[in-house]
Amino acid sequence: MKLLVTGGAGFIGSNFIHYILKSYPEDKVVNLDALTYAGNLENLKDVENNPNYQFVHGDIMDSLLVEELIRDVDVVVHFAAESHVDRSILDSDSFVRTNVNGTLNLLEIAKNSGNKRFHHISTDEVFGSLNIGDPAFNENTHYDPRSPYSASKASSDHLVRSYFHTHNLPVTISNCSNNYGPFQFPEKLIPFFITSLMEGRKLPVYGTGENIRDWLHVKDHCRAIDKIIREGKIGDTYCIGGGAEKTNLEITHKILELMEFDDTNIEYVPDRKGHDKRYAVDFSKIKSELAWEPSVSFEDGIKETVEWYKNNIQWLTNIKTGEYRNYGDHHLNNKHTKIG
Ligand code: NAD
Numbered sequence: 001m002k003l004l005v006t007g008g009a010g011f012i013g014s015n016f017i018h019y020i021l022k023s024y025p026e027d028k029v030v031n032l033d034a035l036t037y038a039g040n041l042e043n044l045k046d047v048e049n050n051p052n053y054q055f056v057h058g059d060i061m062d063s064l065l066v067e068e069l070i071r072d073v074d075v076v077v078h079f080a081a082e083s084h085v086d087r088s089i090l091d092s093d094s095f096v097r098t099n100v101n102g103t104l105n106l107l108e109i110a111k112n113s114g115n116k117r118f119h120h121i122s123t124d125e126v127f128g129s130l131n132i133g134d135p136a137f138n139e140n141t142h143y144d145p146r147s148p149y150s151a152s153k154a155s156s157d158h159l160v161r162s163y164f165h166t167h168n169l170p171v172t173i174s175n176c177s178n179n180y181g182p183f184q185f186p187e188k189l190i191p192f193f194i195t196s197l198m199e200g201r202k203l204p205v206y207g208t209g210e211n212i213r214d215w216l217h218v219k220d221h222c223r224a225i226d227k228i229i230r231e232g233k234i235g236d237t238y239c240i241g242g243g244a245e246k247t248n249l250e251i252t253h254k255i256l257e258l259m260e261f262d263d264t265n266i267e268y269v270p271d272r273k274g275h276d277k278r279y280a281v282d283f284s285k286i287k288s289e290l291a292w293e294p295s296v297s298f299e300d301g302i303k304e305t306v307e308w309y310k311n312n313i314q315w316l317t318n319i320k321t322g323e324y325r326n327y328g329d330h331h332l333n334n335k336h337t338k339i340g
Pocket residue numbers: 006007008009010011012013032033034035036037038039040058059060061078079080081082083084098102121122123124153175176177178179180185
């Protein structure tokens with residue numbers, strides 16, 4: 001199989017590329033990434049010389065480039081997005097550009113290139129916010145996005161489904177809960193708190209810290225996407241979850257415990273605007289239809305993740321100093337194809 005992965009230099013996309021190249025030595029992967037602040041080619045250092053891997057620096061809005069790349073792949077696996085809720089609250093434009101217009105551009109080209117198989121990576125946040133005791137989100141939950149980020153992702157999901165119904169584009173969609181693990185940009189809760197403690201800063205818990213997220217190790221998300229692109233039913237949506245609901249304070253205390261710090265390192269700060277209370281995902285469909293379920297327990301996964309950040313200080317330092325962006329330049333000039 002030849003895959004066009006968009007956004008493969010980000011957190012989940014880079015983990016997915018590692019997963020595919022390791023699991024399927026015959027498969028080929030083309031990674032199209034614009035290298036925004038969230039794209040980091042150091043995430044792919046281990047595979048950069050793999051003959052089955054090619055990096056292309058470019059934007060999913062660049063139609064000529066996308067047309068050229070889509071032509072000879074079997075499947076498009078679409079991760080590229082603006083992904084951070086807090087940034088979407090400050091400035092929503094780039095979220096609409098990449099998440100909505102960018103997805104539309106890919107769909108249109110996939111349609112015009114012989115109806116390519118298209119898998120769209122989405123989020124549980126499109127379903128809105130749950131209260132304690134509400135049933136978990138599932139594939140039939142109505143959309144109710146409440147942040148500019150989730151509104152842009154909801155819009156992209158609708159466009160993907162519309163291309164299935166209108167044009168018979170062979171699509172699938174997955175809506176996943178919060179991921180954690182290696183290579184996550186240190187703006188998201190778990191890596192931000194781990195790296196803050198490493199750097200001697202306090203942990204800014206928004207509001208009371210009682211908001212709940214369902215956590216899934218990124219490796220398990222990659223396994224689920226792999227199952228869907230190979231065995232998923234065309235036109236279907238799959239909800240993916242970790243079965244590990246935790247309050248933000250539980251996460252905070254766990255990180256403090258694993259890193260041997262005490263509660264005086266917590267600082268309560270004003271709440272996020274429109275902060276969703278709770279996410280929870282019912283993953284029984286993918287479990288029964290595709291025999292997928294999480295394999296990494298939160299206890300093991302969070303321990304391993306803390307260790308990963310402690311053991312990858314150079315990766316982190318390069319982000320803090322901005323050096324990671326030069327790694328991209330060096331890499332493009334010396335090793336990999338740059339088309340467009
Ligand atoms: P990320 O922010 O770490 O990575 C996004 C990648 O997309 C970056 O490499 C960036 O350079 C690239 N990109 C951005 N705009 C682009 C453009 N216009 N053209 C080409 N590339 C572009 O994001 P992530 O956390 O890895 O999330 C990946 C996908 O998974 C997103 O679609 C996100 O909505 C979804 N998702 C994330 C989570 C999570 O917990 N992180 C959970 C569920 C779903």
